Amino acid sequence: MKYAIPLLTVALLTACAEAPAPAETDAAQSNLTYPETRKGDVVDTYFGRQVADPYRWLEDDRSAETGAWVKAQNELTFSYLEQIPYRDSIRERLQDSWNFERLGAPFKEGDYTYFYRNDGLQNQFVLYRQKDDGEPEVFLDPNTFSADGTTSMASLSFSRDGSLAAYAISEGGSDWRKIIVIDVETGEQIGDVLEDIKFSGINWVGNEGFYYSSYDKPDGSALSAMTEQHKLYFHRLGTPQSEDQVVFGEKPEEIHRYVGASVTRDDRYLLVSASVSTSGNKLFIKDLENPEAGFTAIVETPSHDVSLLTAEGDTLYFLTNRDAPNRRVVMANAANPQPEHWQDVIPETNHVLRASTGAGYIFANYIVDAVAQVQQYDLEGNLVREIELPGVGSAGGFGGKADAEELFFSFANYTTPSSIYRFDPHTGESELFNRPETNFDPANYTSEQVFYTSQDGTRIPMIISYRNDLERDGTNPTILYGYGGFNISLTPSFSVANAVWMDMGGIYAVANIRGGGEYGKAWHDAGRQLNRQNVFDDFIAAGEYLIEENYTSSDKLAIRGGSNGGLLVAAVSTQRPDLFQVAIPAVGVLDMLRYHTFTAGAGWAYDYGTSEQSEEMFEYLLGYSPVHNVREGVNHPATMVTTADHDDRVVPAHSFKYAAELQAKDGGENPQLIRIDVNAGHGAGMPVSMVIDQAADVFSFILYNMGYSELPR
Template identity: 65%
Template sequence: MKYLVASALALTLATACSGEADKPTNTSSAKDSMRTAEIKYPETRQGTVVDTYFNTEITDPYRWLEDDRSPETEAWVKAQNEVTFAHLDQIPYREQIRERLSTLWNYEKISAPFQEGDYTYFYKNDGLQNQYVVYRQKGDGEPEVFLDPNTFSEDGTTSLAQLSFSKDGSIAAYSISEGGSDWRKIILIDVETKEQLEPELVDVKFTGIEWFGNEGFYYSSYDKPEGSELSAKTDQHKLYYHKLGTDQADDPVIFGGTEADKHRYVGADVTEDDRFLFISAANSTSGNKLFMRDLSKPDSELVTILDHTDSDTSVLANRGTTLYLSTNLDAPNERVVSVDAGAPQVANWQDFIAETEHVLSPATGAGYIFAEYMVDAIAQIKQYNYEGELVRDVTLPGVGSIGGFSGKQEDEVIYYTFTNYNTPQTIYSFAPESGESSVYAESGAKFNSDNYVSKQVFYTSKDGTKVPMIITHKKGLELDGSNPTILYGYGGFNISLTPSFSITNAVWLEMGGVYAVANLRGGGEYGKEWHDAGTQLNKQNVFDDFIAAAEHLIAEDYTSSDKLAVRGGSNGGLLVGAVMTQRPELFAVALPAVGVLDMLRYHTFTAGAGWAYDYGTSAQSEEMFKYILGYSPVHNVEEGVTYPATLITTGDHDDRVVPAHSFKFAAELQAKASKETPQLIRIETNAGHGAGTPVSKTIEQYADIFGFTLFHMGVEELPELN
């Protein structure tokens, strides 16, 4: 069984340390002068690179910043951070925010338990530990530390990425990420002695650890690229099998070793009974082929289930030779089908759980299938047996998001989590036979949910589309247009933003802030059609949806342009970069994090070419090139425009969205924007795209982000935070 470190345990944005500086005189005039004082940015050399796209010449003066190994780039990063932190050091309440983040964060957090062999395992963080610790206990015995990632590195930047056990639970394989990189190492240990069994596997990327019995496991990786491993293109993913006791160099390629089966993303699943291996192969983040091998038959042939990438299809479970697949083929909102493994092709599929008007995300455990439906971004659960009968509509604790409802087929209890924007995560145990839920672990967060309210609204976008948004704030908020507000969005890659609690947002709410999350097109909230409506030549819909969300918040007097910040990370960083260049007057502050910002060249770095389903590429056609050029943030910064006060954040080890995107955007803004607002970049060193970021760095970063945001909204002082 495999266990990814839960996303609830892994924060997504990189951060940095900062010291406290002398505070300025506490007067309005002093603060105003600090806000408007012209910043002397580091000099950024302009090169002479010119690219030609369909007979159109595009200058790229900051191409040299793409070289992450260059001493010149290193010096530029250092100089930019010096300027940025000198500005942040002037913010009088930055330390107050940091202290409150630390205080509120400091409570014990645990995960749901899971059984492997003779032990029950769980993750726990005592409060401010940089990384969650894996504990185990046998029966009613005392829990003991099994793995402590806080010991992996002195600064806490090496994290546990995945933990997977052999079928009998006697061997554990875990992967680590160093400095936030997507390149991983896999380490094998004996669970009783905790001793390492053999040399670590190195240079693996975008992989699961999929055990076949106790003999070995499947994993995926690319050949190490020439040039920088953090930015060079990775193109052909391969599936390997590692047999215990053998050298990694001898691991056979199971799939992906030839031009005929060349794909950017290859993954494996082995059924719980070790009967079948399934291989998913894709060239983009949407759509996959699917293959199968019967592992009970030596040297069995690979059978094709799907030979095209027109759908997202995966295997849920098997009962003997009956397979249960989750798919959006001919079902944009997803369905579950069953088919016999002897003839698993599409023509033989039978609807098991038919498509409905709501998006389906199924999971299995305890001998049942749990169908999670997303109804306007809110979770509902239906429980089915393997005869296809509805057992019950599961009663949930409230209106919000759930995680879990999955496990092994022999489990007698299922665990799930419940949360929303103003309710800290609570873990529940669920008895599948009776349908009863019980609190397993309440949150220890010192946050009074009764003082806050979340409200879902539907607003109208530019083309008339109704878009949902959830707005959270203190009860009794006066709608007078004066409230500091962060509008958050993503809008891509079929990812759904569902209500969830975070300590950072709790501190923002405590400070009197409004937090609004818009469910934009491009996401998965309403299925494949909603996703496709925000991709390629429809990408502007995403930006229009976000702009309309901002206009709604202003029209309803939640806030005003002077008190409104926009925030998003990764694809959401592109979102922020696009709307701040299209409507700079609409926002006071822009916070693009680890963003995809050079849209003409994103596909030339690491695995970026796999994002083409959502974006298209500048090389695809002249029409696509011109469309992308029309919104690419790096290419739409105009001379003399007053842009929102901007704090770009990135990590120097980000090999998902390389930091050159952020570097080039910062350079363009600093060279061209008016001097009325700061255009700064905060570059975390020894940090990646976000997963595994130490708690200490996260706290420092959010103190900087919130401090910068409030400072450039003209906030003079904070309310008492407790």
């Protein structure tokens, strides 16, 4: 069975001061001498229109000139941060707040029960195991994988009987992985380390071996060159990787950008998902008991999403948005698995459905105005019960083996640390299994949901969290966070950083803007391609609401987002620079004319469109692309772009080029800086020490540029 590694939920914006409000100063407004950034003469032509790309040379992550530019930019940024008098105090506060034990939900494999644990400040979670009521022992400790904690365990999967474990590691945050197989009793490695694996699961067949996915290593830079043809391989234990055969993805009709596998738990059927973008997939099935059998198409066109949820013998259960924009669960016989034979198990409702299975049941986890409601069904689709959750927030888990006697789920919101509950699937009773001991008391905080109106009249939800004694007098330092893309829903979660921010009198607001998945496919579609401006308008309207309702003011409003959210922050910064005081675009997609030419970026075209798609699409992208819309002489918000040198998801060239444009064209005195982590990637697996350092720097930058000269005592 496969298990996700616990991720530290971190908003890299924190605060570190008690009321009363600190003194304000103009110290943040100072002229900086930026490193010289050479302008080249590259010009591209799109549909007869010429577009200059003077910083194209920064796309070469292997050149000495780019390396020197990165070094010079970091020297400037860190010299600026070092002058902030309370930066070290913030870091100390973060370390103190982070230093508490965190546990993951236990799971059973073979003769052992496993669980993840972090004692507080460990860079990576440690995997423990124990037999029955025996003493826990360390099974895998990723903190020993590298001296600086930058090598992480990215995924883990056990063979059917639990006697073997395969785990993937990421070095320096890269999406390229290595897979190592060990004997769980002895800890000895089985066979060679598998290398150059990317965007892959580990799907066992008995104890024989497993399926994994990867691309051919590209010519040029492994961190930025395009990766187009994803292939599914089978690795048989005891054989070298060079002998692994391509199972799917080599024939012309099988070429796709993303290919993944599922194996039914009886090892009877292999299902392969194939897609060219991040939305929509084809689905194929193969009978593993018939060596001569080929693949049979279940869904032949990638117009919708469909995935295997579970299987009982020849009965397959799928989660899909085909003919159900909010998703439904259907079942079909493996002999006739095509859509015309599907039968509803859990029909579509007015709310977006996420689902998991365990103990022979299906758990329907609905998103209702961005918060969770969970219902338990049997495999025939009969409602067993609605599960009472500990409060209003997000619930996850409820997954496990079909014969499990108990399951576990987690619950959290913006003011409640993530806690684990033990759940009896037969009685519906739940009990607290673990609640972390922190210095944060949820009773002292409020998390309220409001609805505001966007420019076109659309009603948008937003959750605003703050300390109970906060006064809405328009002076509160506020962080507005958003994402708005790829059908991803921002549901309530707890982070140490946000807790510190609120504890110090700050407001943390999350807008559930269009482009996400909070209200199903229609909400997603309303924010993609030629509708992308809706996403920006929704976020701008959120900022205006916070000001109009006297939560904050423009000079106390910071915006933050990462990846697609980095695009959001940079785009609204160029469109409404007057509305925000500080902008923190993290690992953002910022060059919308060329994003699809790097790594797997072409797979994002469903959301963005491409500059070669049509003249209309080109003009639309050019109209909001942050790199191309930094205006000469405009006073932009104080900006600190953040990225990392090993980000091969959204390559750092996006951030490099945007920062260069800001430094060359900004007409005000606000700093326009870029902070580049070394030996780090898109964010997953980042060691705690690095997360804390970045959080301290980001928050110092925000407070300093809101005019705070000191932290109150």
